[in-house]
Amino acid sequence: MGRASAKKEAERPAALSRERILDAARKLVEREGPDRLSMRRLAQALDVWPMALYRYFEDKDALLDAIVDRAAGDVAPPGEGTWREQMRELLHGARAALGRGGLGERIPRAMLTPGVLRLSEEGLAILRAAGFPEEEAARAWHALLSYTVGSTLTGSSSELADVSAADAGFDYGLERLLDGLAASLESPAVTS
Amino acid sequence: MGRASAKKEAERPAALSRERILDAARKLVEREGPDRLSMRRLAQALDVWPMALYRYFEDKDALLDAIVDRAAGDVAPPGEGTWREQMRELLHGARAALGRGGLGERIPRAMLTPGVLRLSEEGLAILRAAGFPEEEAARAWHALLSYTVGSTLTGSSSELADVSAADAGFDYGLERLLDGLAASLESPAVTS
């Protein structure tokens, strides 16, 4: 960084960086949809040749993983409240972050990136604090995340074009799932 | 069909048809994954030029919709039993059918195809028979389908490579969701 002071500011269009590439990629995905994201188009948006991107990301999959990573990492940690309130808050955040541009379907691939791991840790912590034994907390989190990811896909479907209807649909199922989890917390099953 | 008897059987490699194309496409997706399905490769597998396929499907999306349509249509209708047993059976079938080759993420697009509509009708019928009012049945089905679709994605993730573990994970969340729905059936909420 800055090994010799540039003669003039803005002489070069700002050096490339993971950060700058991810910002541009996100913008492109949000504006034109995930199908329109190509390395070539992204490079063009950054006024750079396509191959320049490969110095920062191994390939397109790595770039998409990084987008999901950052989106998940940006989900706000829940505030004070009961475990149900906290879980609701966390998953609403996740749904909003992953819904943009069909990122949900890429979650499985990116499960082990820092951002997604942090999100999962947050979810697990809520469940542990609620009293779920470790193993059941893991299963409960998996169920909640699966439901949320599934909802980002089916929720953008044609019959639920209405955003608030989609939200209400998500909340209905989430409350039922939380009800079921709460019941299992009160009277644990003998097995499983 | 057969406007003049062919001089010899197997003189021509069997005429193209939607059925034959779909069979080949399914085989390709199951064997090599959905990313490997291209119109060109599919045409090659059928020993035909790429453009021949376009006489049977408007474009690649239409072909993929048809694959999902047929997969959903092939899900066995549930047998006798309680509504929970029937729903379990239906969704296990759906999960198996959609899990093959990442078809789940294409469900939203194909929501209005006959096969997926039939599947939804089956699910709604179970819920209506269980006593859910029409509107709540629709929401419950949406939740159950979202969870199932989400599970086909997250279930194939790295940490759950073990199939039986993935199945157990799916069942855990499904039972919790069914518990929650059953509870709502017994004591309906004032609103929602």
Added chain:
DNA sequence: ACCTGAACACCGTTCAAGT
């Protein structure tokens, strides 16, 4: 170290024929 060019091996799809 970082970016450029050209090239390779693919895509989906249009359009104008062939039979």
Added chain:
DNA sequence: ACCTGAACACCGTTCAAGT
């Protein structure tokens, strides 16, 4: 009616330079 060819406008990515 059904399939062929060639072509167009794209892809992701490798490789060998340039500065």
